Amino acid sequence: MALLEGRGLSMAFGGLLALRGVDIAVEEHQVVGLLGPNGSGKTTLFNILSGLLRPTAGQVWFHGTRMTDLPPWKISRLGIGRTFQIPRPFAHSTVFDNVLVGVTFRPRHRYHCPQDRRRETERLLGIVGLAEKAAANANELSLGERKRLELAMALSTRPTLLLLDELASGLSPKGREEVIRFYARLKERGLTIFAIEHSFRVLAQVADRLLVLDQGTIVADGRPAQVLGSPRVVEAYLGEDDHG
Amino acid sequence: MSLTTLAQTLASGALLGCFYTLMALAFSMVLSVTRALNLAHGDLIILGGYLGYWFWSGSGLHPLLLVPVAGAALLPLALLWQWLFNRLPEPKELSSLVLTFGLSLLLQNIMLALWRGEYRLIASESLTGSIRLGGLRLNQGRLIVAAAALAAVGGLYLALTRTRWGRAVRATSLDREAAALLGINVDQATRTTFLLALALSGGAGVLFATLHYLYPAGGIELTLLAIVLTIWAGVGRLRSVLVAGVLLGVIEALTVAWSGPRWRELVVALLLLASLLARSGGLAGGRSH
Numbered sequence: 244m245a246l247l248e249g250r251g252l253s254m255a256f257g258g259l260l261a262l263r264g265v266d267i268a269v270e271e272h273q274v275v276g277l278l279g280p281n282g283s284g285k286t287t288l289f290n291i292l293s294g295l296l297r298p299t300a301g302q303v304w305f306h307g308t309r310m311t312d313l314p315p316w317k318i319s320r321l322g323i324g325r326t327f328q329i330p331r332p333f334a335h336s337t338v339f340d341n342v343l344v345g346v347t348f349r350p351r352h353r354y355h356c357p358q359d360r361r362r363e364t365e366r367l368l369g370i371v372g373l374a375e376k377a378a379a380n381a382n383e384l385s386l387g388e389r390k391r392l393e394l395a396m397a398l399s400t401r402p403t404l405l406l407l408d409e410l411a412s413g414l415s416p417k418g419r420e421e422v423i424r425f426y427a428r429l430k431e432r433g434l435t436i437f438a439i440e441h442s443f444r445v446l447a448q449v450a451d452r453l454l455v456l457d458q459g460t461i462v463a464d465g466r467p468a469q470v471l472g473s474p475r476v477v478e479a480y481l482g483e484d485d486h487g
Numbered sequence: 488m489s490l491t492t493l494a495q496t497l498a499s500g501a502l503l504g505c506f507y508t509l510m511a512l513a514f515s516m517v518l519s520v521t522r523a524l525n526l527a528h529g530d531l532i533i534l535g536g537y538l539g540y541w542f543w544s545g546s547g548l549h550p551l552l553l554v555p556v557a558g559a560a561l562l563p564l565a566l567l568w569q570w571l572f573n574r575l576p577e578p579k580e581l582s583s584l585v586l587t588f589g590l591s592l593l594l595q596n597i598m599l600a601l602w603r604g605e606y607r608l609i610a611s612e613s614l615t616g617s618i619r620l621g622g623l624r625l626n627q628g629r630l631i632v633a634a635a636a637l638a639a640v641g642g643l644y645l646a647l648t649r650t651r652w653g654r655a656v657r658a659t660s661l662d663r664e665a666a667a668l669l670g671i672n673v674d675q676a677t678r679t680t681f682l683l684a685l686a687l688s689g690g691a692g693v694l695f696a697t698l699h700y701l702y703p704a705g706g707i708e709l710t711l712l713a714i715v716l717t718i719w720a721g722v723g724r725l726r727s728v729l730v731a732g733v734l735l736g737v738i739e740a741l742t743v744a745w746s747g748p749r750w751r752e753l754v755v756a757l758l759l760l761a762s763l764l765a766r767s768g769g770l771a772g773g774r775s776h
Contacts, residue, residue, distance in 0.1 A: 319669060331662065333658065347651065
């Protein structure tokens with residue numbers, strides 16, 4: 244059985260159908276990429292999967308538990324972490340405190356001694372390469388650093404599934420290389436990743452499987468080479484440059 | 488004005504300011520966690536005061552003992568308030584004004600029906616008399632009120648900064664969605680914030696009733712003061728609320744001492760305008776959330 248499974252997911256905003264009966268399945272320990280032109284419903288799907296939106300129709304299961312009606316905090320405790328396309332750390336707080344929040348409230352592997360929580364926070368900052376910025380204010384970080392902070396925050400709850408929303412976009416080529424290495428490292432740690440990226444090239448390098456959304460429906464699903472060669476995908480992206 | 492009178496005025500203003508701080512903290516907690524402006528805040532304090540007066544005239548207990556009683560009496564209302572706030576449509580900042588303006592009128596009329604329009608004061612003998620401190624003569628009642636208010640503020644500060652509950656409430660008030668995605672039970676944080684804020688309001692009402700006469704419409708002025716202090720200090724900034732509260736108490740006392748009570752409200756209104764013009768982020772600076 245898939246770790247995460249969504250069936251018949253639809254989302255209507257007034258008269259606009261953002262998702263039309265989407266079926267998804269993410270297998271454990273895989274990296275699954277989600278591609279699609281702007282406005283195709285990628286972030287809407289993520290908002291449903293993390294509980295921020297309730298779908299108009301359809302159901303989501305995680306580890307076999309139906310989670311469609313659960314509030315976001317319960318979904319987080321089930322083991323789903325996420326990042327946002329536009330990072331939104333707690334403003335006016337230090338990088339360290341931002342990560343400490345998730346460490347403090349995680350449901351599993353919780354530390355009762357403040358010293359242990361601080362050590363765990365430092366470890367997570369080390370993973371994303373922000374150890375030296377621990378005392379900096381989250382507002383002062385560059386975009387790339389804020390994305391890494393988001394990743395550390397998402398990891399702080401000890402998720403089994405990570406929903407990553409455009410981790411690589413807006414970064415320099417060097418930053419993108421780094422993100423690709425992050426994907427590989429997270430996968431090595433046994434995490435399952437469902438990732439939106441705007442760039443084919445990033446996903447082609449890291450994903451085991453690709454899904455393509457267009458106008459609220461899945462138009463392709465398969466191995467990267469297979470999907471990127473499909474005429475339907477080329478059509479969906481026609482006229483769009485791949486900035487990757 | 489002589490130096491002694493000036494010192495006297497400053498001291499009694501600071502004591503009054505401690506009460507203002509307590510009142511503003513409860514208001515700003517609800518605002519920061521729910522983004523809803525509770526215009527009935529002052530009326531809840533007055534209700535707490537009336538309940539305190541009612542218990543006091545019935546039992547003759549020391550008013551300080553009635554502070555927790557009045558606080559507990561408002562707990563059911565906290566659950567009602569939260570239930571109503573949950574159902575507000577977006578944008579909550581606006582729709583909450585309509586709801587709480589209605590609740591404010593409702594409370595005023597209920598109090599008018601129950602206690603009529605008569606002015607009430609908890610004039611306990613245990614609160615009269617004065618204490619000499621150096622050359623200063625301080626009203627004992629005000630000292631007790633200030634001490635109780637400061638104790639409540641201090642306890643709240645410790646709870647918000649040192650406990651797991653406090654971290655959940657602060658994270659929720661910074662960014663509700665982000666907090667929820669990190670596994671924080673934001674609904675529980677909201678509910679406990681309401682319970683605590685209304686308990687503090689009820690208790691503050693008893694303290695208020697020992698200083699000022701109660702009348703059913705008296706809450707409006709308290710709500711205005713809470714708004715002024717919150718904007719002045721910046722939403723959710725604990726230490727600056729304390730500074731702003733004491734400062735407002737002192738300014739008010741000085742105004743009254745120099746020109747009589749009729750300029751009091753005007754000065755408060757001018758302060759509100761000036762603080763809005765000067766810095767939108769409050770005394771602590773920076774952007775507000």
